[in-house]
Amino acid sequence: MDRRGFIASLIAGAALPALPGHGFGGAPRMHGLIGKMRAQPGQRAALAAILLEGTAAMPGCLSYIVAEDAADADVLWITEVWDGTASHEASLALPAVREAIAKGRPLIAGFESQVRTRPLGGQGLPAA
């Protein structure tokens, strides 16, 4: 399994292609993920709790927000910002994350979209 994938997609059993972790100039850059996950019917709240519990202390994680879709009762959105691909990759070996993967997987119906981004800045990120 691709260890660079979303924590969430790892839980779901999906995978993403690898991307370089550095810009053309060699400077590290932020790494972002936006994922849409469908829970098994009625399991969204339980799945969200697992995703939040397992991700409370991840080095290099600048933002990790779990949100309900306002229009679809089974959908969660997970938006992540990391200080680079390496810290994201390393997070997947953390015991709490591995436990979340094991607990969350049976509650997931599917991963409907997953987008890689390069966050540029904004509010809610640590000051550079």
Next chain:
Amino acid sequence: MDRRGFIASLIAGAALPALPGHGFGGAPRMHGLIGKMRAQPGQRAALAAILLEGTAAMPGCLSYIVAEDAADADVLWITEVWDGTASHEASLALPAVREAIAKGRPLIAGFESQVRTRPLGGQGLPAA
């Protein structure tokens, strides 16, 4: 124009339906938006700069992150978390936001998706 829409969709001239700003119990809840915006060819960096400059000081904004799509050179993702719909709505009257709307609109080819969410928690949000 719907004043509850994305700042970004307001710039693009799009609109979203209104949603209640409180949960069933009457408690205020967070309000989130995830938007995918396509810039005019070659204009993504300029558009991103406008979106970041105009949104640096918005009361009630808990997170506002502008990110490049890693796979599509003209696409930006804007992810927002607000302490409720009222502060989001109020932000659209801020002079800096209104200026960003005017400056950004000509650089936008289209708004490809926009999702309303109810953020539950995570990293990168102020402590409750």
